[in-house]
Amino acid sequence: MTAHSHPQLTKNQSMVFGSLSEAGGPLTAYAILDELRDDGFRAPLQVYRALDKLVEYGMVHRLESLNAFVACSHKGCSGHGTAAFAICDKCGDVREFMPDEVVQSLKAWTESNGFALSRTTIELRGICKNCRKVA
Amino acid sequence: MTAHSHPQLTKNQSMVFGSLSEAGGPLTAYAILDELRDDGFRAPLQVYRALDKLVEYGMVHRLESLNAFVACSHKGCSGHGTAAFAICDKCGDVREFMPDEVVQSLKAWTESNGFALSRTTIELRGICKNCRKVA
DNA sequence: GTATTGACGTAATAATATTACGTCGTAAGC
DNA sequence: GCTTACGACGTAATATTATTACGTCAATAC
Known part of the structure; x- marks a missing residue:
């Protein structure tokens, strides 16, 4: 993996990232959980685990002053x-x-x-x- | 009140500010509450209300990434x-x-x-x- | 094959923050 | 003086955000 490629996302990570991308703005972890209940998400930890990775990959940013998360607005979404x-x-x-x-x-x-x-x-x-x- | 004077603090505000000053570092609201239980504090709201004012006065800063609060490190503590x-x-x-x-x-x-x-x-x-x- | 690792599921709980409602004291307006 | 408005306060309940604990499963390393 280079600095500008993404790792292969797991199913949960993809769903969380998809949810954030579609939202086009910040969502709290619990808002994401609610979005994804129909897709089988049941517990906060599923969301937090995915978010941890997505933040680590640089694809999602955490907004500290909102306790919320937002998809990175750059195309590649990685490594900047x-x-x-x-x-x-x-x-x-x-x-x-x-x-x-x-x-x-x-x-x-x-x-x-x-x-x-x-x-x-x-x-x-x-x-x-x-x-x-x-x- | 000028830009560099403090408003008169209430008892609760003084105690919260004192607690933070003495700590010399960041404390969470609940840590402050624990510090002040012996002084009659019973509920989080007492702390949060005081913190709101102290932040408004510029005497205390909120550290978003820690969910904690810290006394301003400048002498006058106000208006910078x-x-x-x-x-x-x-x-x-x-x-x-x-x-x-x-x-x-x-x-x-x-x-x-x-x-x-x-x-x-x-x-x-x-x-x-x-x-x-x-x- | 078996040990390690990483993602996952679930439940429980911890930590942080707010809403709601009533009381009290003080100062302003009348 | 009376009373109205306001700001700080006390208390309880609850909402919101985040983590710990424990077990399963699949992929890979040895």
Whole structure:
């Protein structure tokens, strides 16, 4: 497996990823569970296990400030670097972006402070352009 | 109240803030509750209500990736801008810093995308300098 | 063949957070 | 003074999110 291919997903992983992709936005683990009950899912752990793997593969991101998960918005969905999220508190829309400058700055901080970085969370909360117009 | 003074805290707010300050690191709401049982706290809501206010006042930060809270590490504890946190997964130490450059970059993104920013979460997970030495 | 590994199923439970409802004290308006 | 509004509080119940524990099964390594 190269940095830009996916591992073969298991049935459960595929279903969870499918659910998130179709949703086109963030879902909580329990929302996914509800979606997949008809497909035989019975317990939270089935969802959490699949999500763990999908996050590990970079295909799904966890939104810490929502306790929710979202399919990565990039085509290949795999192996790209740190992402940031702008989350609209009105419509719930989540926009993923890749703020290279930001990532570089944070990396500089970690290096000059001897911090071995493993994971970065960047989440912006506010009101999206569209909702501002409507208001 | 000016941008750099605190509001008068209520008894509960003082106790919660005291608990967090004394801890010198992040505590969950329930850990705070346990700390304060001897002082008459009985229910989670007492803690959550105090935390809400303390966060609003800028005296306490919520660490989304830990579901925990930490006293602001700045003296005045009030009214400063966005903070970032480097969280050591080994010793649990949390270091707060103010990455102006990062904040500026993110602000630029929000402005060019019409996003009305209200709250920013920046959390780095990894291993701190000290723990790397020990290992 | 048998030991190891990784995904899975199920149940139980832990940990985190909120809703609902009533009380009390204080300060504002009359 | 009275009373109305408000904000903090107390308590109970419940909702939501996440994990631990334990056993099964299939694929692969030895």
